Amino acid sequence: MAEAPTENAKRPAVSRPAWWSSPGFVAWALWGSIGAVVMGLAAYSGAKAFVARRADDNIRHVLLTHRGLHHYIQRVMHPAYFAAREKGMVSPDWYSPMVLSSSYIVRNMHGFYNQERVKDGHVEIYYKMATDNPRNPVNKATPLESGLLRKFNEQRGLREYRETVEIEGKPFLLHAMPFLETNGACLRCHGRREDAPPGLQALYPGEGGFNERAGVIRAVEIIRAPLSPERFTVAILTASAMGGLLGLAGLLAFNVRLRRLVEARTSSLREEVLHRAQVEREVLQLNATLEGRVRERTAQLQAAIQELDAFAYSVSHDLRAPLRAMDGFSSALEEDWAPALGEEGKEFLRRIRKSCSRMGDLIEDLLRLSRFTRQEMDPKDLDLSALAREVAEELRSGSPERRVVFEIEEGLAARGDESLVRALLGNLLGNAFKFTAKVPEARIEVGKTSWQGRATFFVRDNGVGFDMAYKDKLFGAFQRLHSAEDFPGTGIGLATVLRIVQRHGGTVDAASVPGRGATFYFTL
Amino acid sequence: MEKYILLVEDNPDDEILAIRALRKNHIVNRVEVARDGAEALDFLFRRGTHAGRPGNLPEVVLLDLKLPKLHGLEVLQRIRAEEATRLLPVVVLTTSSEDRDLVESYRLGANSYIRKPVDFDQFMEAVRQLGMYWLILNHSANGVGAHA
Numbered sequence: 001m002a003e004a005p006t007e008n009a010k011r012p013a014v015s016r017p018a019w020w021s022s023p024g025f026v027a028w029a030l031w032g033s034i035g036a037v038v039m040g041l042a043a044y045s046g047a048k049a050f051v052a053r054r055a056d057d058n059i060r061h062v063l064l065t066h067r068g069l070h071h072y073i074q075r076v077m078h079p080a081y082f083a084a085r086e087k088g089m090v091s092p093d094w095y096s097p098m099v100l101s102s103s104y105i106v107r108n109m110h111g112f113y114n115q116e117r118v119k120d121g122h123v124e125i126y127y128k129m130a131t132d133n134p135r136n137p138v139n140k141a142t143p144l145e146s147g148l149l150r151k152f153n154e155q156r157g158l159r160e161y162r163e164t165v166e167i168e169g170k171p172f173l174l175h176a177m178p179f180l181e182t183n184g185a186c187l188r189c190h191g192r193r194e195d196a197p198p199g200l201q202a203l204y205p206g207e208g209g210f211n212e213r214a215g216v217i218r219a220v221e222i223i224r225a226p227l228s229p230e231r232f233t234v235a236i237l238t239a240s241a242m243g244g245l246l247g248l249a250g251l252l253a254f255n256v257r258l259r260r261l262v263e264a265r266t267s268s269l270r271e272e273v274l275h276r277a278q279v280e281r282e283v284l285q286l287n288a289t290l291e292g293r294v295r296e297r298t299a300q301l302q303a304a305i306q307e308l309d310a311f312a313y314s315v316s317h318d319l320r321a322p323l324r325a326m327d328g329f330s331s332a333l334e335e336d337w338a339p340a341l342g343e344e345g346k347e348f349l350r351r352i353r354k355s356c357s358r359m360g361d362l363i364e365d366l367l368r369l370s371r372f373t374r375q376e377m378d379p380k381d382l383d384l385s386a387l388a389r390e391v392a393e394e395l396r397s398g399s400p401e402r403r404v405v406f407e408i409e410e411g412l413a414a415r416g417d418e419s420l421v422r423a424l425l426g427n428l429l430g431n432a433f434k435f436t437a438k439v440p441e442a443r444i445e446v447g448k449t450s451w452q453g454r455a456t457f458f459v460r461d462n463g464v465g466f467d468m469a470y471k472d473k474l475f476g477a478f479q480r481l482h483s484a485e486d487f488p489g490t491g492i493g494l495a496t497v498l499r500i501v502q503r504h505g506g507t508v509d510a511a512s513v514p515g516r517g518a519t520f521y522f523t524l
Numbered sequence: 525m526e527k528y529i530l531l532v533e534d535n536p537d538d539e540i541l542a543i544r545a546l547r548k549n550h551i552v553n554r555v556e557v558a559r560d561g562a563e564a565l566d567f568l569f570r571r572g573t574h575a576g577r578p579g580n581l582p583e584v585v586l587l588d589l590k591l592p593k594l595h596g597l598e599v600l601q602r603i604r605a606e607e608a609t610r611l612l613p614v615v616v617l618t619t620s621s622e623d624r625d626l627v628e629s630y631r632l633g634a635n636s637y638i639r640k641p642v643d644f645d646q647f648m649e650a651v652r653q654l655g656m657y658w659l660i661l662n663h664s665a666n667g668v669g670a671h672a
Contacts, residue, residue, distance in 0.1 A: 313590075320642055321535050323642045324538065324541070324619070324640060324642050325541065327644045328537070328540075328647070330644075331644040353644075356643075357643050
């Protein structure tokens with residue numbers, strides 16, 4: 001038993017759950033993965049938006065450049081050409097698309113534009129003025145472009161159209177817008193073939209680009225910027241990697257924190273275990289000391305009881321022997337020397353003998369009291385009513401001349417040592433019997449009642465009673481409240497009652513009105 | 525042979541009073557006195573100072589319990605242990621009012637028990653009854669003892 005705490009201190013019995021299954025970790029992992037997913041999604045959409053904006057920027061750049069060129073050709077070069085022709089500086093037969101056709105110029109300019117882009121490290125941008133009836137076959141619309149052209153002719157308010165398309169497995173941002181609506185001026189070169197300038201007719205054989213009608217959109221401008229998917233992937237991968245790294249770092253930090261926490265807890269736990277073991281040891285030691293002390297006290301008490309025993313034994317022998325001698329020799333004097341003593345001498349001897357007998361009684365009672373203190377207890381369930389009846393019967397048969405009414409309640413039960421409780425009842429009933437000797441209709445009751453809030457037994461008589469002023473002295477040994485002449489006795493009875501009640505862990509009390517009787521209350 | 529009584533008593537006062545009580549009750553037999561437990565045994569078994577003592581065993585032993593050297597109960601035990609004295613009448617005579625002495629005395633084979641009261645008159649009465657009983661009426665135990 002004493003080894004147990006030391007054992008505990010060496011190996012603290014702490015059940016440690018796997019760190020990865022701790023609630024804190026699980027929550028962290030959950031939030032970490034959600035965070036990584038959110039980060040990935042954010043990175044993805046961010047990358048997508050970035051790539052789209054780059055493509056859009058490229059398209060806008062192309063548009064603005066090429067539009068400007070169209071305007072320059074149509075608003076500056078064409079009036080200049082026609083002015084020169086009117087002044088006769090240019091032959092009416094002469095026509096050159098390289099100088100006069102904005103579509104031609106812009107298309108070819110776009111080739112140079114792309115060259116410059118590549119030189120500057122940018123991607124090439126696709127540009128086309130697509131039509132179903134091209135003058136120059138390179139402007140022939142693909143089915144997709146042809147569809148878009150139809151769309152613009154059907155939805156006349158539509159200024160532009162955006163779409164992400166995939167061509168040969170690569171994503172592109174496609175920007176389409178309607179070219180200028182064909183008007184009467186356009187028809188000078190796009191109407192009937194024979195109306196077009198002869199130089200133009202010579203340059204473009206066939207019917208391509210002719211027979212157009214006014215009010216129709218004859219071409220769609222298509223710009224296509226690549227959506228650089230590799231950047232996309234890189235961005236996503238980077239974001240994911242960063243998210244992952246962040247998560248990992250978080251996990252590591254968490255793990256370190258967790259480990260520190262566990263270590264701190266473990267060490268504090270170990271300290272506590274050690275502390276408890278220490279306390280337990282101290283308690284055990286204290287208990288041992290206490291046990292030792294109890295043993296010591298018990299032994300002392302037993303020794304005291306034995307001593308008391310021996311004392312009582314020697315009192316009963318040695319104290320009485322001289323008394324007996326006094327009484328014996330007084331008797332011898334009385335018998336053998338009576339004539340020489342005279343009446344007065346005989347009276348003195350009688351007084352000596354009376355005192356001897358009284359002292360004998362006192363010794364006897366003292367021994368009885370000590371016997372009730374020393375006697376071993378054997379607690380049993382007792383029928384107090386039956387015991388009281390027996391005692392009453394003894395009293396009655398002891399003084400057959402007396403008329404006393406005993407009223408004993410039925411079913412009084414208590415737990416106690418039979419011989420002690422019998423002595424208790426003997427004393428209380430004996431007292432009641434004695435102190436009702438001079439009452440004409442003596443009455444003694446034994447029963448159960450409530451006294452000062454507690455269930456108690458009582459013995460009540462209608463005898464002489466006692467003065468409550470001396471109640472405190474009632475239960476002292478050799479205390480008498482009445483003269484020995486009136487009521488004989490040594491005054492040990494109630495001391496015995498108190499002793500017996502105390503040995504049962506009970507209490508005793510008394511109440512009286514002088515001349516009207518007394519009541520004794522007791523619990524066991 | 526002469527019938528006599530062995531009184532085992534250490535208190536000279538009690539001795540005188542006991543003998544007086546016997547005499548007053550007309551028991552005139554010789555009274556031998558042993559002053560302690562050891563002497564009582566020496567007397568009965570004719571040892572020590574009583575070696576070679578002539579005569580028979582007493583008719584009755586009046587045995588006080590609280591004795592010097594050997595306690596009365598021990599004396600009683602030795603008497604009952606010996607074949608010669610196994611049936612010797614022993615009356616325990618004591619001041620002790622302790623119940624255990626009474627119980628123990630009977631357990632060890634005392635024939636009777638008399639408490640020495642403080643009142644000499646009561647004692648006289650007790651001795652009178654005892655003397656009558658053991659010296660006049662009780663022949664058989666004595667007889668067996670004598671012939672053994």
